[in-house]
Amino acid sequence: xxxxxxxxxxxxxxxxxxxxxxxxxxxxxxxxxxxxxxxxxxxxxxxxxxxxxxxxxxxxxxxxxxxxxxxxxxxxxxxxxxxxxxxxxxxxxxxxxxxxxxxxxxxxxxxxxxxxxxxxxxxxxxxxxxxxxxxxxxxxxxxxxxxxxxxxxxxxxxxxxxxxxxxxxxxxxxxxxxxxxxxxxxxxxxxxxxxxxxxxxxxxxxxxxxxxxxxxxxxxxxxxxxxxxxxxxxxxxxxxxxxxxxxxxxxxxxxxxxxxxxxxxxxxxxxxxxxxxxxxxxxxxxxxxxxxxxxxxxxxxxxxxxxxxxxxxxxxxxxxxxxxxxxxxxxxxxxxxxxxxxxxxxxxxxxxxxxxxxxxxxxxxxxxxxxxxxxxxxxxxxxxxxxxxxxxxxxxxxxxxxxxxxxxxxxxxxxxxxxxxxxxxxxxxxxxxxxxxxxxxxxxxxxxxxxxxxxxxxxxxxxxxxxxxxxxxxxxxxxxxxxxxxxxxxxxxxxxxxxxxxxxxxxxxxxxxxxxxxxxxxxxxxxxxxxxxxxxxxxxxxxxxxxxxxxxxxxxxxxxxxxxxxxxxxxxxxxxxxxxxxxxxxxxxxxxxxxxx
Ligand SMILES: [Fe+2]
Numbered sequence: 229x230x231x232x233x234x235x236x237x238x239x240x241x242x243x244x245x246x247x248x249x250x251x252x253x254x255x256x257x258x259x260x261x262x263x264x265x266x267x268x269x270x271x272x273x274x275x276x277x278x279x280x281x282x283x284x285x286x287x288x289x290x291x292x293x294x295x296x297x298x299x300x301x302x303x304x305x306x307x308x309x310x311x312x313x314x315x316x317x318x319x320x321x322x323x324x325x326x327x328x329x330x331x332x333x334x335x336x337x338x339x340x341x342x343x344x345x346x347x348x349x350x351x352x353x354x355x356x357x358x359x360x361x362x363x364x365x366x367x368x369x370x371x372x373x374x375x376x377x378x379x380x381x382x383x384x385x386x387x388x389x390x391x392x393x394x395x396x397x398x399x400x401x402x403x404x405x406x407x408x409x410x411x412x413x414x415x416x417x418x419x420x421x422x423x424x425x426x427x428x429x430x431x432x433x434x435x436x437x438x439x440x441x442x443x444x445x446x447x448x449x450x451x452x453x454x455x456x457x458x459x460x461x462x463x464x465x466x467x468x469x470x471x472x473x474x475x476x477x478x479x480x481x482x483x484x485x486x487x488x489x490x491x492x493x494x495x496x497x498x499x500x501x502x503x504x505x506x507x508x509x510x511x512x513x514x515x516x517x518x519x520x521x522x523x524x525x526x527x528x529x530x531x532x533x534x535x536x537x538x539x540x541x542x543x544x545x546x547x548x549x550x551x552x553x554x555x556x557x558x559x560x561x562x563x564x565x566x567x568x569x570x571x572x573x574x575x576x577x578x579x580x581x582x583x584x585x586x587x588x589x590x591x592x593x594x595x596x597x598x599x600x601x602x603x604x605x606x607x608x609x610x611x612x613x614x615x616x617x618x619x620x621x622x623x624x625x626x627x628x629x630x631x632x633x634x635x636x637x638x639x640x641x642x643x644x645x646x647x648x649x650x651x652x653x654x655x656x657x658x659x660x661x662x663x664x665x666x667x668x669x670x671x672x673x674x675x676x677x678x679x680x681x682x683x684x685x686x687x688x689x690x691x692x693x694x695x696x697x698x699x700x701x702x703x704x705x706x707x708x709x710x711x712x713x714x715x716x717x718x719x720x721x722x723x724x725x726x727x728x729x730x731x732x733x734x735x736x737x738x739x740x741x742x743x744x745x746x747x748x749x750x751x752x753x754x755x756x757x758x759x760x761x762x763x764x765x766x767x768x769x770x771x772x773x774x775x776x777x778x779x780x781x782x783x784x785x786x787x788x789x790x791x792x793x794x795x796x797x798x799x800x801x802x803x804x805x806x807x808x809x810x811x812x813x814x815x816x817x818x819x820x821x822x823x824x825x
Contacts, residue, residue, distance in 0.1 A: 229247070229248050229249075229289055229290075229583075229587075229589070230246070230247050230281060230283055230287065230288045230289050230290075230570055231245070231246045231276070231288070231289065231290045231291075231292060231579045231582050231583055232244075232245050232277065232285075232288045232290070232291050232345070232579065233245070233246070233291075233292045233294070233574070233575035233576055233577070233578040233579030233580075234269075234270065234274060234291060234292070234328075234575055234578075235270070235294055235336070235571060235572060235574040235575040235578070236267075236268065236269050236270060236271070236293065236295075236324075236328065236331075237267060237268065237295075237321070237325070238267055238295075238478045238571060239265040239266075239267050239571065240256060240258075240265055240266075240267075240338045240570055240571040240572040241257040241258075241266050241267050241268060241269070241270040241273070241572075242254065242255065242256045242257060242270055242273055242568070242572040242573075242575045243255065243257075243270050243273035243274040243276070243277045243387075243575050243656035244277060244575040244576040244600075245277035245278065245280065245281045245577050245579070246296070246576075246579045246580065246583055246593075247281050248480070248592075249583055249589060249590075249591065249593050250592065250593045251363065251576065251593060251595060251600060252280050252281045252292070253275070253276060253280035253281065253600055253601070254279070254568070254575065254576055254600040254601070254656045255273045255276055255600065255601040255654065255656065256270075256273065256568070256572045256656075256777075257270035257271075257272060257273045258777040259273075259601060259602070259654055259778065259780040260272035260273055260276065260602075260769045260780060261776055262776065262777055262784070263477050263478070263778065264478050264582055264777050265421055265422065265478055265479055265776070266477070268477065269328075269331050269332070270575075271335040271336070271769050274332075274335075275336075276436075276601075276602060279317070284369065285332065285336050285338065285343060285345075286338065286342045286343060286344065288343075289345055289346070290345055290346050290347075290348060290579075290582050290587075291332075291343075291345045291346070291347050291348070292348050292350055292355075292575075292578035292579045292582045293325065293328060293347065293350065293578060293579065294348050294350050294352055294356075294574035294575065294577060294578035295321075295325055295346065295349060295350075295351075295352060295378075295379060296349040296350065296351040296352070296353075296379055296735050297318070297321055297322040297325055297349075297379075298349075299351045299352070299379040299380065299381075299507060300379065300380040300381065301398060301584040301808075302822060303380055303401070303558070304318060304380050304645075307401070307434055308484070308794070311421045311465075311466065313466070313469070314631075314799070316442070319652045320657070325349070328347070328639070329343055329347065329747050332693050337399035337763070337785070348577040348578070348581075348582050348586060350575065350582070350795070351379050352378030352379035352381070353373045353378055353379065353381050353383070353384035353398065353542070354384070354393075354395070354577075354578035354581055354585075355385050355574045355578040355581055356373035356375070356384070356541035356542050356573070356574065356577055357371045357372075357373050357384060357388070357393060357395075357539075357541060357577070358393070358571070358577040358578070358580045358581035358584070358585065358762040359541050359566050359569075359573040359574060359576045359577025359580065360372075360539035360540055360541035360545075360564065360566050360573075360577070361386075361388035361393060361539045362388075362391075362393075362577075362581075362583070362584055362591060362593075363566060363576065363580060363593060363594060363595035364388075364537075364539045364564040364566075364595075364761070365564065365594045365596075366537040366539065366564065367386070367389070367390060368387070368388065368389050368390075368535060368537065369387075369388050369535055369537035369538060369539050369564070370385065370386075370387060370388075370529045370530065370533040370537065370538045370560070370697060371385065371386045371387070371388045371393065371537070371538070371539045371540075371541075372384075372385045372386075372525075372526070372529060372538065372539070372540055372541075372542075372543040373385070373403075373540075373541045373545075374405050374406065374540075374542045374543075374545070374618050375404075375406045375542035375543040375544060375570070375571070376404055376406030376407050376410060376543060377401055377404055377406065377407065378542075378571070379401065379584065380400055380401045381398050381400045381401065382399050382400070382401065382403060382404030382405065382407065383398060383399040383404075383405065383454075383542070383544075384397070384398040385397055385398070385452070385485040387533045387535070388539065389754070390583040390590075390591065391585075391588065391589065391590055391591050392584070392585070393584075393585065396452075396529075396532065396533070397452055397453065398591055399453055399454060401464075402456065402458060402461070402463055402464035403453075403454065403455050403456050404456065404522065405446065405454065405458070405518060405522075405544050406542070406543050407461065407463055407484055408445065408446045408456055408461075408514075408518070409424050409427075409514070409518060409544070409547075410424060410481060410484055410516045411460075411461055411463075411484035411485040411489075412427065412510070412511075413426070413427045413486070413807050414483060414484060414485060414496070415485045415489060415490075415493070415496045415497070415510075416430070416496075416497050416507055416510060416819065417496070417497035417498055417499045417501060417503075417507075417733075418499070418510060419480070419481065419499060420478070420561075421478055421479045421480070421481060421625060424543070424546075425546070426687060426689075426690060427511050427514065427515075427584075428511075428515060428547060428548075428549055429687075429690040429691055429733070430503070430508060430511040431508075431511040431514065431516075431549070431687055432508070432549075432734050432735040432737070433506070433508040433511075433512075433609035433734055433735075434507075434508030434509040434511055434512030434513075435508075435509050435512055436509070436512045436513040436515075436516035436517075437509040437512070437513060438493065438509060438510055438513035439516050439517060440804065441492060441493065441513070442513045442514055442516070442517035442753055443517055444457045444460075445457045445460045445489075445517065445814060446517050446518065446521055447517075448519065448520070448521050448524035448525065448553070451524060451525075451527070451528035451531075452525065452528045452529065452532065453525075454521045454524075454525060454559065454586045456502055458597075459486060459488045460485065460486055460488055460489040460492070461484055461485060461489070462483060462484060462485065462486045463484050463488055466482070468807050469481070469482030471572070471573065484660075485698065493510065494506070503689070509776070511533075512805065515547075515549065515550070518544075518547065518550060519549075519550050519553055519554075522550050522554060522555045523554065523558060524542075524579060526538070526554055526557075526558040526560065527557075527558050527559070530558055530559040530560055531559075534593070535560070536559060536561040536562065537560070537561070537562045537563075537564070537565070538560040538562070538563045539563075539564045539565075539566075540559045540564070540565045540569060540715075541565070541566060541573060541577070542569065542570070543569070543571070545565050545569035545570075545715065546569055546570060546658075546715065548711075548714065548715050548716050548717040548739045549717045549739075551563065551565065551715055551716045551717070552707065552717040552718050552737065555707060555716075556707075561709075563709065563716075564711070565713060565715040565716075566595060566657075566713070567595075567598040567655065567656050567657030567659060567661070567713040567715075568598075568656050568657035568658070569655075569657070569715065570658070570659065572656075572658075573657070574780060576595075576656075576722075581687045593659075594740050596712070596746075596747045597661075597674035597712070597745075597747040597748060598655040598656045598657055598659070598661050598663075598712075598713060599654075599655065599656075599663060600651055600653060600655075600656040601653050601654030601655060601656055601663075601780065602653065602654050602780055602781070603652055603653040604781065604782050604800075605652075605800070606800040606801050608780045608782060609650075609799045609800045609802060610627075610655070610802060612781070612782035612783050612786060613625065613782070613786065613802065613804070615783075616718075616786045616787075616790070617784065617786075617804075622806060622807050623804050623806065623807065624749075624804070624805045624806075624807055625802060625803070625804055626802070626803045626805075627802055628800055628801060628802075628803055629801070630750075630753075631802070633798060633801060633803060634750070634753050634754050634757050635757060635801055637649070637754055637757075637796075637798050637803065638754060638757035638758040638760075638761055639761065640795065640796045640805075641667055641668060641669050641758055641767060642669060642758060642761045642762050643677075644669055644672055645795035645796055646666060646668050646678065646679065646682065646683065646793075646794050646795050646796075646800075647666065647667050647668065647794070647795065647797070647798065648665075648666055648772055648785060648788070648789050648794050648796070648797035649662065649664075649665045649666070649667050649751070649754065649772070649798055649799065650663070650664060650772065650779070650782070650785045650797065650798065650799040650800070651663050651750055651751070651798070651799075651800065652750070653776070654778070654780050657713060658771075658778075659713060659714045659771070660769060660770065660772055660778055661695075661712070661713065661714065661741055661748070661750050661751075661769075662741075662743065662750075662751030662754075662769065662770065663751075664772040664773075664778050664779055664780070664785070665695075665697070665751075665769045665770065665771065665772055666679070666683060666769075666770050666771070666772050666794065667767045667768060667769055668683075668692075668730065668767065668768040668770075669730070669753070669762075669767070669768065670694055670728040670729075670730045670731050670764065670766045670767060670768045671728060671729070671730070671762065671764055672729075672730055673729035673730060674730075675730040675768055676688075676730050679692060679768070679770060681783075682792060682793035682794070683770075683774060683792040683793065683794060684770060684774060685774065685775065687733075691731065691732075691733040691734075691738070691739065691769050692723045692769075693714055693731055693739045693740065693741065693768070693769055693770065694728060694731035694738050694740050694741070694766045694767065694768060694769065695740070695743050695751070695755060695766065695767050695768075695769040696739040696740055696741070696742060696743065696755070697742075697743055697745075697752065697755050697756060697759065697765040697766075697775060698710065698742040698743055698744045698745070698752075700759070700765040701742050703724070704720060704721060704724045704727075704728065704766065705718040705720060705721065705738075705740065706718055706719040706720075706721060707719075710742045710744075711739075711740050711741060711742050712741065712742055712743075712744060712747070713742065714739055714741045715739070716740065716751035717733075717737045717739040718737060718738065718740060719737050719739060720732045720736055720737065720738050722736070727764060728764065730768050731768050740797055741769060743755055753767040754767070755767055760816060772785060772788060773788060774791065774792050776788075782799055785799060786799075789804070
């Protein structure tokens with residue numbers, strides 16, 4: 229039984245394939261076509277998934293699409309009558325989804341009739357819920373999806389039991405936690421799609437001075453729902469307006485906040501203007517108000533389901549700061565967040581909704597790691613290197629057995645060098661988790677500046693994350709709940725903050741990845757070896773990219789390595805080192821970590 233899930237015609241297009249209940253492959257289109265947040269039909273991702281499963285498109289049994297244009301059609305119709313642009317947009321969406329068989333046939337050069345798979349349309353939030361619960365380790369759990377908007381809803385919650393899921397409630401447009409966060413992200417001068425992370429990082433620098441005002445913007449409505457103070461927002465009048473930038477084909481969301489919000493909080497910050505204390509306090513207030521609503525919602529959900537297990541999906545599930553705090557403030561004891569919790573994960577969710585909710589098949593799979601993307605052999609890596617570095621070219625290249633390779637790599641990190649670490653299958657989801665990562669020494673406070681200045685070129689207030697051996701979590705963090713996909717931020721123990729200053733954020737927290745020997749053995753070995761050398765079983769882990777989608781093919785890793793000032797690169801069993809003296813070794817003492825953006 230082969231089920232292909234496709235998230236198409238929307239940002240974060242992706243594909244996933246499930247064979248007899250087991251996930252075989254999942255990948256975002258952006259990794260393959262190199263367009264960040266790529267939309268459209270993810271034909272490269274589909275091809276990759278089919279290749280992994282060893283089938284042709286004509287041999288797929290079911291195709292699952294996480295969009296149901298007919299869901300909540302009455303509400304949509306009411307808004308469509310008020311908003312002509314919205315109506316046009318809806319009509320376009322319906323037409324595109326109606327023609328997906330033809331689009332697939334065209335992309336794969338097949339007659340439409342040869343695609344005999346049964347097509348299923350899974351409502352957006354039901355696909356989110358399925359993406360979280362059906363691949364979780366729980367037999368029973370409360371399940372919550374919260375995002376900006378999908379199929380005219382912004383949140384849905386359910387009780388998952390075995391291969392079934394009972395939806396308990398939903399919140400519909402225009403009320404939306406995702407829209408709230410994005411609107412304030414725009415107001416603070418961050419307009420790029422996906423910039424919400426930046427404001428979450430900024431919030432740690434401020435005080436929730438404006439919390440009372442924000443409580444009017446977003447608030448719990450009863451226990452199991454929430455509302456927006458709609459006068460602060462504009463999307464309910466004009467509709468959320470998504471366009472695509474010509475230059476790089478990335479999505480652009482139209483303005484979501486209203487003139488009233490500016491009247492209450494002052495003029496919106498322009499992107500080029502400096503970040504002042506007021507902006508930091510606004511970010512802190514925004515995050516605090518969100519957390520208040522989530523505490524209320526999660527507590528009510530725990531009570532109504534009598535569950536201690538929770539599964540999360542939707543963009544709000546990426547708020548690792550809130551997730552970490554909810555473990556303290558709600559009865560939930562175990563929380564599972566799938567690595568692609570956002571809309572990319574809908575392809576997995578739609579496929580599993582078909583597998584269990586429609587076909588009624590039993591569950592036999594748990595997603596314990598994120599290694600579901602493309603893998604390249606040592607031979608392919610060596611060929612890519614030979615092509616990119618035909619001569620010596622200032623590079624030292626060594627082929628090493630695993631033990632020696634790991635020792636050499638750990639030594640590079642311990643010596644203050646910045647190391648590219650490229651191994652195995654590309655990660656599913658937006659986080660690099662030890663397969664396409666840049667790793668560095670967490671003990672050096674200056675490493676944050678080094679990474680920013682030489683490689684990542686990010687805002688200085690954004691924190692870098694640590695990867696820690698799972699078994700060492702209690703030694704360094706106040707909480708030990710696993711965070712294998714970097715979806716929780718915990719307080720670093722006070723006595724350890726000076727030990728790992730590079731990934732410790734200004735508020736003493738870190739968005740950690742707990743690394744398991746069982747599910748990520750080679751990365752675990754690297755951190756363990758680094759720990760043996762230094763006494764600290766932690767590395768800084770940031771994604772292998774520089775303002776682009778995370779590298780996928782060896783060629784992209786090499787390009788990033790040469791374009792940036794990385795010191796060394798391990799790819800498969802090969803190690804590349806620059807022969808020149810490392811700037812990291814020369815300059816660390818001259819750099820300081822800035823505490824205030
Ligand atoms: Fe969504």
